Amino acid sequence: MITGANGSGKSTLLRCLAGLLAPDAGTIDHLEGGSVLSTAERRARIGFVAPDLAFYDELSAGENLEFFAKLRGLPSVRAGELLERVGLPADRAAGALSSGMRQRLRWAWALLARPRALLLDEPFQNLDVEGEDTVRSLLGEHLESGGLAILASPIALEVSGAVSHLNLGR
Amino acid sequence: MTRTISLGLRAALWLVMSLCIWGAFFYAWSDPAFIGQSSRILFFHVPMAWTSFVAYFAAAIWSARYLWGGRQMRHDRAAAAAVECGVLFGVLATITGSLWARIEWGAFWNWDPRQTSIVVVLLFYGAYLALRSAMADAEIRARISSVYALIALVVTPFFYFIVPRITDSLHPQPVINADRKIDVDPRMFHVLIASALTYTVLFFWIHNLRTRTQALVDAREDDPS
Amino acid sequence: MPSPTSTWVASAQAVFTKDWRCELRSRYALNAIGLFAVTTLVVTSAALGPAGTNKSLAINVLPAMLWLILLFAAAAGLPRAFVHEEESHTAIALRLASPPSALFVGKLVFGVTLLLAIEALIAPLYLAVMSLEVNSPGLLVVALVSGGYGLAAGSVLIAALASQARGRSTLFSVLAFPVLMPLLLLAIELTRNAVAGDVAGPALPQLLLYDGSVTIAGLMLFPAVWNP
Numbered sequence: 001m002i003t004g005a006n007g008s009g010k011s012t013l014l015r016c017l018a019g020l021l022a023p024d025a026g027t028i029d030h031l032e033g034g035s036v037l038s039t040a041e042r043r044a045r046i047g048f049v050a051p052d053l054a055f056y057d058e059l060s061a062g063e064n065l066e067f068f069a070k071l072r073g074l075p076s077v078r079a080g081e082l083l084e085r086v087g088l089p090a091d092r093a094a095g096a097l098s099s100g101m102r103q104r105l106r107w108a109w110a111l112l113a114r115p116r117a118l119l120l121d122e123p124f125q126n127l128d129v130e131g132e133d134t135v136r137s138l139l140g141e142h143l144e145s146g147g148l149a150i151l152a153s154p155i156a157l158e159v160s161g162a163v164s165h166l167n168l169g170r
Numbered sequence: 171m172t173r174t175i176s177l178g179l180r181a182a183l184w185l186v187m188s189l190c191i192w193g194a195f196f197y198a199w200s201d202p203a204f205i206g207q208s209s210r211i212l213f214f215h216v217p218m219a220w221t222s223f224v225a226y227f228a229a230a231i232w233s234a235r236y237l238w239g240g241r242q243m244r245h246d247r248a249a250a251a252a253v254e255c256g257v258l259f260g261v262l263a264t265i266t267g268s269l270w271a272r273i274e275w276g277a278f279w280n281w282d283p284r285q286t287s288i289v290v291v292l293l294f295y296g297a298y299l300a301l302r303s304a305m306a307d308a309e310i311r312a313r314i315s316s317v318y319a320l321i322a323l324v325v326t327p328f329f330y331f332i333v334p335r336i337t338d339s340l341h342p343q344p345v346i347n348a349d350r351k352i353d354v355d356p357r358m359f360h361v362l363i364a365s366a367l368t369y370t371v372l373f374f375w376i377h378n379l380r381t382r383t384q385a386l387v388d389a390r391e392d393d394p395s
Numbered sequence: 396m397p398s399p400t401s402t403w404v405a406s407a408q409a410v411f412t413k414d415w416r417c418e419l420r421s422r423y424a425l426n427a428i429g430l431f432a433v434t435t436l437v438v439t440s441a442a443l444g445p446a447g448t449n450k451s452l453a454i455n456v457l458p459a460m461l462w463l464i465l466l467f468a469a470a471a472g473l474p475r476a477f478v479h480e481e482e483s484h485t486a487i488a489l490r491l492a493s494p495p496s497a498l499f500v501g502k503l504v505f506g507v508t509l510l511l512a513i514e515a516l517i518a519p520l521y522l523a524v525m526s527l528e529v530n531s532p533g534l535l536v537v538a539l540v541s542g543g544y545g546l547a548a549g550s551v552l553i554a555a556l557a558s559q560a561r562g563r564s565t566l567f568s569v570l571a572f573p574v575l576m577p578l579l580l581l582a583i584e585l586t587r588n589a590v591a592g593d594v595a596g597p598a599l600p601q602l603l604l605y606d607g608s609v610t611i612a613g614l615m616l617f618p619a620v621w622n623p
Contacts (some may be wrong), residue, residue: 020490022309022623039622043400043491054288054484058417070409071493109488235621294573301570304560309623314559321552321574324612328577331601335584359555 002152002166010152011050014119017150018048044072047105047110050121057095061088065112072113082108086134099126107135111142118142118149124157153169181370193361201355209358210271211266217365219263219288221373225256226295230323233316240294242383245386246312249319251380255373257295264288275342283334290329294322308388396427401566403497410493414476423479424472424509432517432552433467439464440524440529443513447527457527458586465546469510474567476502476556486558486567495618499555508548514539532590538589538597542582549575552613555588555620576606 004010015021016028019039030037030045039047055064065079083090086104088097097105103126110118118139124132143149153156194213201209232249239245267285279285298318307310320359418424439460446452480486489498518539522529529535553574557567584598 018491020487020623024309040494046491048487050487050492052484053487055488056413056417056485058420059413063416066410066415068488068492071406071489071497072406135426191539233554235454237616268593290573290576297573298571301560304562306561310559313619313623317568317620318556321612323575324608325574325605328581328601328605331597332580332584333576335597347613 001156002150003154003166004152004167006154008152011121014050014121014150014152015050018046018119019043035120040115042114045116047113047115047118048121049106049118049123049127052107053106054096055105055109058091059070060091061097061101062090063103064094065108068109069112073083074113078112079108084110087131100128100131103127104131104135107138110140116147118147119149120149122153123151158168179325180375183375184367186368187372188365190361190365193364197234198357198361199355200359201358206275208261208270211270212358213361213365215266215270215368216362218259218266220366222256222263222291225252225259225371225373225377226291226322226326228252229256229319230284233319236312236316237320241309241312243308243312243388244258245380247381247384247388248377249382251317251377253295253298255377255378257292259373260288260292260295262290284334287329291326291332294326295356298322399508404492406497407501407504410498411504414502414505418509424602425478425513427475427546428468428513429510429516431471432464432513433520435464435467436517436520436524441598443525444472445523445524445526447522449474453527454591457525458495458590459583461518461521461586462542462583464581465510467577468513469546469550470568472509472513473506473547474554474557474564476551478563478567480493481558481563482617490621495621496614498621498623499551499613499617502553502555504609506551507544508545510547510550511540514543523606527590529590533588534589534595535594536580536587538585538602540568540603541599541606542578542585545578545609546575548606548609548613549578552609552617553559554592555617559620578602578609581605 002010002013012021019028019042028042030042032066055061055076056067059067062079062083065083066076067170069076086108088101088104088108092101094102095106103124107123110120121138123139124135127135139149190213190308194210198210198213200207203209228251231248232245232252236242236245236249256339267288271280271282271285275282296314301318302311302315306316415448419556443452446457477486480489518535521527551569553567557563557570560566581598581602585602586594588596588598
């Protein structure tokens with residue numbers, strides 16, 4: 001869990017971890033089996049949820065997920081399963097989704113490749129009660145199966161499991 | 171100690187440069203094939219054009235070193251400074267060239283193959299500088315402009331094949347080839363070679379100054395205190 | 396477990412299919428390029444009349460004009476390949492999910508097919524409107540395909556660069572025109588030879604060399620453009 005004031009660099013840190021930004025100084029070493037992973041390998045092992053993550057408005061929710069499944073060489077049934085889990089209609093155009101539904105789509109997208117680590121930037125925003133329950137149970141399953149999750153939020157959130165806190169100053 | 175050496179080198183550069191300029195006017199012949207004394211401008215024009223190409227090539231090397239040599243900002247600064255110097259020498263070469271063209275061919279601009287090539291190359295590196303100014307983030311700027319400098323290196327050689335063929339069709343009259351004359355006269359050749367080398371050294375000196383001042387500017391931006 | 400090569404091909408194919416599907420639903424680039432081309436065609440035709448009946452105009456002016464129309468049509472539609480990904484923030488998801496070289500190839504094939512489709516529409520119209528008689532139609536097709544490939548490949552690569560900077564569309568033209576200039580000169584020369592009924596000459600191998608160089612440069616440099 002990473003907390004910190006607005007502008008303290010939570011999102012930037014997550015983006016660096018995801019390999020979307022190069023850190024100004026220092027390096028990020030993701031170790032697995034004693035060797036440092038390349039950015040590409042690191043990306044293949046993470047799921048990323050962030051407020052500015054967007055999908056193709058012209059495509060339906062299902063087509064969006066199927067596209068990304070194909071990009072990563074995954075079977076497209078995986079896309080259908082996840083959509084069902086987060087409770088999204090597959091044939092609705094992504095451009096016509098409400099903000100809460102978009103957040104559900106982001107979660108489904110992040111979990112596509114069964115990542116080892118989840119990087120979550122304000123993961124519960126815009127979700128209704130039912131949506132937050134669904135997403136929390138997905139997160140619970142991920143943690144139970146030995147996955148890691150890094151959460152960033154301006155305020156401390158209630159999450160179950162072993163939690164360590166990191167507060168970024170200004 | 172390094173200060174003395176550096177002072178000595180600068181004095182040597184000044185001396186050799188003066189010698190080259192003196193040689194251009196008093197040592198080399200004025201080629202009678204050209205109008206009046208106009209051939210003497212070649213001793214300035216040709217080395218400048220040569221140096222601008224050295225600068226562009228150096229910029230490409232520094233760009234490649236930035237991309238595949240650990241992404242160090244000093245390589246990007248060196249590449250950018252080399253392009254700036256290249257554009258400076260390129261503009262000077264264009265001006266001296268068109269002064270000569272005015273005297274020899276009667277017009278400042280004739281779309282002679284060489285004139286065409288140098289303008290296209292200037293467009294390329296002008297675009298490079300415009301690209302740099304359109305990016306605020308130093309890391310992105312370094313990456314993207316390095317790629318553009320390398321694309322320039324891949325594309326510009328095509329002009330050497332194409333341009334003479336196409337402009338010849340527009341200008342059927344034979345154009346006097348400066349290089350052919352230079353081979354004839356050894357004195358002209360001496361001055362030309364000496365000037366080319368000296369201007370190249372001048373480029374590396376200006377480049378060194380520019381890179382160092384830019385490093386100071388960058389360091390101050392990172393840490394305003 | 397699929398092999399890495401087949402996954403790579405599937406990724407490139409996925410990008411290509413996705414781009415065409417989005418394009419056919421929004422018709423943004425097709426409309427922009429198509430309308431642009433038709434407008435310029437009307438203007439040039441109104442200004443020049445059936446210029447193809449004049450032998451000197453037919454060889455000296457009309458091939459150059461055809462390629463200028465194609466250049467500006469490409470500049471109107473192709474930059475969107477990358478600019479739209481950045482503007483609509485879909486680039487983040489794309490960056491995380493796809494190998495850069497597969498993405499580049501997918502976008503490249505999309506750009507090439509889009510431009511060839513536009514050429515198939517414009518070139519016959521242009522010939523008809525200008526009453527331009529082509530003595531070697533086969534060579535004209537070769538010129539359009541090899542020139543169109545280079546035009547699309549260069550534009551897609553430069554679009555990737557421009558999408559990372561401010562003032563993307565203006566910058567695209569500034570960056571792309573020097574890069575595309577040798578290609579245009581070669582394509583014009585080849586088209587001229589086709590109109591006159593000459594042999595292809597050195598322009599064809601040089602054009603193919605340009606196409607190959609830009610493709611290889613793109614494959615080598617694109618990962619550095621796309622990823623930090």
